[in-house]
Amino acid sequence: MALRHAVLAALLDGEFSGYQLAKGFDIGVANFWHALPQQLYAELTRLEGDGLVSGREVVQDGRPNKRMFRVTDAGVTELQRFATAPAKPSFIRDDLLVKVQAVDGVDATPVIAQLQERAAVAEAKVEVLGKLLRRLRGDVDEEEFLLTGQRIGPYLTCQRGLAFESETRAWCLRAAELLVRRGSAGRAPSGSAHRRPAG
Amino acid sequence: MALRHAVLAALLDGEFSGYQLAKGFDIGVANFWHALPQQLYAELTRLEGDGLVSGREVVQDGRPNKRMFRVTDAGVTELQRFATAPAKPSFIRDDLLVKVQAVDGVDATPVIAQLQERAAVAEAKVEVLGKLLRRLRGDVDEEEFLLTGQRIGPYLTCQRGLAFESETRAWCLRAAELLVRRGSAGRAPSGSAHRRPAG
DNA sequence: CCTCCATAGTCAAGAATCTGAGTAGTCAGA
DNA sequence: TCTGACTACTCAGATTCTTGACTATGGAGG
Numbered sequence: 001m002a003l004r005h006a007v008l009a010a011l012l013d014g015e016f017s018g019y020q021l022a023k024g025f026d027i028g029v030a031n032f033w034h035a036l037p038q039q040l041y042a043e044l045t046r047l048e049g050d051g052l053v054s055g056r057e058v059v060q061d062g063r064p065n066k067r068m069f070r071v072t073d074a075g076v077t078e079l080q081r082f083a084t085a086p087a088k089p090s091f092i093r094d095d096l097l098v099k100v101q102a103v104d105g106v107d108a109t110p111v112i113a114q115l116q117e118r119a120a121v122a123e124a125k126v127e128v129l130g131k132l133l134r135r136l137r138g139d140v141d142e143e144e145f146l147l148t149g150q151r152i153g154p155y156l157t158c159q160r161g162l163a164f165e166s167e168t169r170a171w172c173l174r175a176a177e178l179l180v181r182r183g184s185a186g187r188a189p190s191g192s193a194h195r196r197p198a199g
Numbered sequence: 200m201a202l203r204h205a206v207l208a209a210l211l212d213g214e215f216s217g218y219q220l221a222k223g224f225d226i227g228v229a230n231f232w233h234a235l236p237q238q239l240y241a242e243l244t245r246l247e248g249d250g251l252v253s254g255r256e257v258v259q260d261g262r263p264n265k266r267m268f269r270v271t272d273a274g275v276t277e278l279q280r281f282a283t284a285p286a287k288p289s290f291i292r293d294d295l296l297v298k299v300q301a302v303d304g305v306d307a308t309p310v311i312a313q314l315q316e317r318a319a320v321a322e323a324k325v326e327v328l329g330k331l332l333r334r335l336r337g338d339v340d341e342e343e344f345l346l347t348g349q350r351i352g353p354y355l356t357c358q359r360g361l362a363f364e365s366e367t368r369a370w371c372l373r374a375a376e377l378l379v380r381r382g383s384a385g386r387a388p389s390g391s392a393h394r395r396p397a398g
Numbered sequence: 399c400c401t402c403c404a405t406a407g408t409c410a411a412g413a414a415t416c417t418g419a420g421t422a423g424t425c426a427g428a
Numbered sequence: 429t430c431t432g433a434c435t436a437c438t439c440a441g442a443t444t445c446t447t448g449a450c451t452a453t454g455g456a457g458g
Contacts, residue, residue, distance in 0.1 A: 009301035032296030087294040094289035097231030102208035
């Protein structure tokens with residue numbers, strides 16, 4: 001039960017519709033929590049039912065109506081409670097790392113391709129996050145913003161996201177290059193990779 | 200359906216019991232995929248049913264019997280297929296980042312404490328992973344090992360884990376120190392953090 | 399005119415994951 | 429002797445997440 005808190009935290013920045021949240025309007029949020037639109041809509045409905053957010057219908061013409069949500073005082077209280085509760089350890093779940101772990105046992109070609117692809121995606125995210133950081137801090141420099149800004153939470157999480165993506169990119173490129181240099185591509189290793197421990 | 204491939208990849212290193220897998224015998228695996236013991240046991244049973252791993256009963260005295268598993272040829276084929284399939288984008292899910300995102304809206308004290316705690320955990324992991332890397336590469340230096348070693352998958356994923364934990368540690372310490380310097384601790388921000396956009 | 403894309407959602411079903419407890423023997427320490 | 433910790437695993441139930449639809453309107457491009 002933490003998607004709810006991610007949504008609450010995202011809504012601290014103002015009023016948003018489920019659609020906006022789903023669009024990853026704030027890369028920062030997508031950055032530490034990932035969810036499909038359906039989940040967000042469902043969660044917003046639940047949150048409203050629990051009185052932690054309040055929604056209002058906005059009638060639009062030329063396009064469908066939408067519902068905009070903001071955090072209520074009860075929602076802030078709930079966030080406060082959540083902040084005090086012990087944090088669960090974070091974890092990565094990454095298909096690509098699984099593939100790299102297994103790369104000695106299979107043909108490396110597709111893994112190399114995916115590492116390069118991932119590096120490109122990470123690079124794009126680095127740029128987006130860099131822009132977002134500049135936008136968040138405005139004209140002042142980072143040091144000053146962090147000490148005096150009123151809303152530093154999103155800035156800090158974006159920093160973390162940026163570092164993560166940057167590191168991801170570097171690692172993917174190193175790993176891909178290494179696999180290319182080893183010439184592991186094209187040939188599947190003989191037999192299975194595991195060696196019987198003198199069995 | 201990717202826990203199964205994580206388990207297969209982990210078993211490429213040899214023969215292991217569910218208990219060993221669960222213990223995170225290989226930090227490298229815990230590093231890119233997290234699962235509870237129950238899941239691992241269930242997955243191993245399913246994998247065996249599908250013929251992707253084979254298990255054998257090992258009778259022990261003085262302690263319960265166990266079942267040791269190894270990957271079958273069909274399992275390697277399945278890993279090969281998995282490696283070729285498009286990878287889903289990775290994502291982090293982290294309670295602590297949610298809390299930091301919301302830190303402007305709530306009392307920072309517990310968040311600071313959790314950042315420091317997390318930094319300590321990350322530091323411990325950095326050391327464990329560092330040792331694991333040294334053990335994996337043996338006497339040769341990294342460059343040489345990566346070019347000539349037979350089993351570099353786990354080494355690469357450990358490298359990634361190490362970089363991640365190291366970055367986590369640095370960020371947590373920076374963020375905690377910043378929040379302390381801002382003196383955001385002890386006082387809950389007045390009212391809710393969101394400001395009505397001139398509503 | 400027809401199709402695709404964007405907006406703005408909703409619903410249902412199934413897979414994956416987590417919570418929590420239970421079994422059962424061995425060994426170490428108070 | 430009792431308690432707790434370690435090995436080794438199992439089961440049931442709840443929650444969460446993913447997959448894959450489906451509704452409906454408006455505008456752009458071919």
